[in-house]
Structure formats: structure tokens, C-alpha cells
Amino acid sequence: MTEVIRLDQVSLYRRTQEEFSYDLKKTLLSFLEGKYRKPSKKLILDKVDLVVNAGEKIGIIGSNGSGKSTMLKLICGILKPTTGNLWVKGEIAPLIELGAGFDPDLSVRDNIVLYGVMLGFSRKEMKERVFSILDFAELQDYMFAPVKSLSSGMSARLGFAIATDVQPDILILDEVLSVGDESFKNKCQKRIDKLWDHHTTILVVSHGLEFIQKSCERAIWLDRGKIRFAGSTEETISHYLESVH
Numbered sequence: 001m002t003e004v005i006r007l008d009q010v011s012l013y014r015r016t017q018e019e020f021s022y023d024l025k026k027t028l029l030s031f032l033e034g035k036y037r038k039p040s041k042k043l044i045l046d047k048v049d050l051v052v053n054a055g056e057k058i059g060i061i062g063s064n065g066s067g068k069s070t071m072l073k074l075i076c077g078i079l080k081p082t083t084g085n086l087w088v089k090g091e092i093a094p095l096i097e098l099g100a101g102f103d104p105d106l107s108v109r110d111n112i113v114l115y116g117v118m119l120g121f122s123r124k125e126m127k128e129r130v131f132s133i134l135d136f137a138e139l140q141d142y143m144f145a146p147v148k149s150l151s152s153g154m155s156a157r158l159g160f161a162i163a164t165d166v167q168p169d170i171l172i173l174d175e176v177l178s179v180g181d182e183s184f185k186n187k188c189q190k191r192i193d194k195l196w197d198h199h200t201t202i203l204v205v206s207h208g209l210e211f212i213q214k215s216c217e218r219a220i221w222l223d224r225g226k227i228r229f230a231g232s233t234e235e236t237i238s239h240y241l242e243s244v245h
Contacts (some may be wrong), residue, residue, distance in 0.1 A: 005050065005088050006087045009048075009084040012082050013043055055200075057216045058219065060204065069174050074128075076094040076172055080207060090168070090169030094163070095172060108143055109134075115162045119163070126159075126166075223243070228240075
């Protein structure tokens, strides 16, 4: 089988809120007073090994703060590992923070083209997809409006419509099935079902264990930054639920 994602002993440290709030003035004062101590960093992922083959559908489960979303951000290239090696082959469409990559001052149309180009598609191809994307997102009347005029829900719908319209090699889903009202959720589910039938490689983070069990062949249980168990979806969920109860 063809490998498309590999993580070898990947660890990630993130700055704590204390370090984020540490400014130059506070640092100088603490030095002068002899009270300076280096702000701490938190270990978010701890020596993670993972291999994903082309076409696999993998669910990632675990409690809040276990490192699930962080691992997806590493795979997407949003974050860089502190130690270890990470390798990805193919175009990725990340549905992590829907609409996070939009330029608020550009029109919806221009953002569609820009977003698609950033995902690796040509400007010409994205211009041809504009109307189908607007139609799916139910934003036909906002083509020339700046993205900053959209509500957060509209931006999320737009992000979902673009990322799922371009049919990437690798699709990253992080709790995105909560987008919009019930009607739009159903539409999203149908589109994701089509992608599931395609050869797209999919990594999905969800607290919906029923959805993971129904939709994924394999699952990974992350706990405090470590992979506690990886195997068949049924086995992984069983181990996770045993620990919870």
C-alpha cells in the first residue's frame, strides 16, 4: 500500500498562557529584581508514531485536550513538530477552523479562488468552481460582498463548500459536522458520504463515536499526547470507553 502520511517520534511543545503574556517590560523588571524564571512550555504530543496509507478512513478519538486537533494541525503544516519527523504526500484540504484562512477584505468570490489556489489548484479551475461552491454554501447573493460582512456561520459554510468541492488527496475533518442548521448539516453529511466512497484519504476527529464506528475502518485513541491504542475502529472505541467508565 502507498503511504501518504508518516509521523516518526513526533513531539510538540506549546507555549503556555503565561509565556504568551510575558512582555519585554515584565522580563526586564524580573531580571532587575532577580526573580526571572523561564516561562514553561507544555508537552502536547509525545513521541507519536503514525502511518496512514492512501484511501484509508481513520477516526481519531480522545478526551478534550488529548492532542487530537494539534496532531491534525501538524499534518496540515499549520504547526511544526518540536522533535521527530513528519512526511505528507498529496494535496490536503483541512477542515479544522472553517474560514480561518479567508482574507476579510476580499470578496467571497476572490476568497474562493485564493483558498483553492492555496490548496494547490489552478486559478482557472477555481474560477470555474465558483458558482457550484456558492450554490452549495447557499451564498449566491454574496459573491461580491467582502468576507468580513458574513456571519461566522456563513464563513464556516463557505470554508466547508470550498474544501469539499475540490476533492483533495487528503481530507482533514475536525468536528465539522456541526456547521449550520439541520438542513445544511444533512447536505454536508451527504457530501462527506460521497468523499467516503471516493479514493480520498480521510482523517476525522469527532466525539461522535457512532459516526466514527460507522464511517472509519481504523481508529486512533489519543490520551495526553500519546497514542494509547490504534487498531480496528471497534477495538479502539472499546478500549477508550473502558477507560472512560
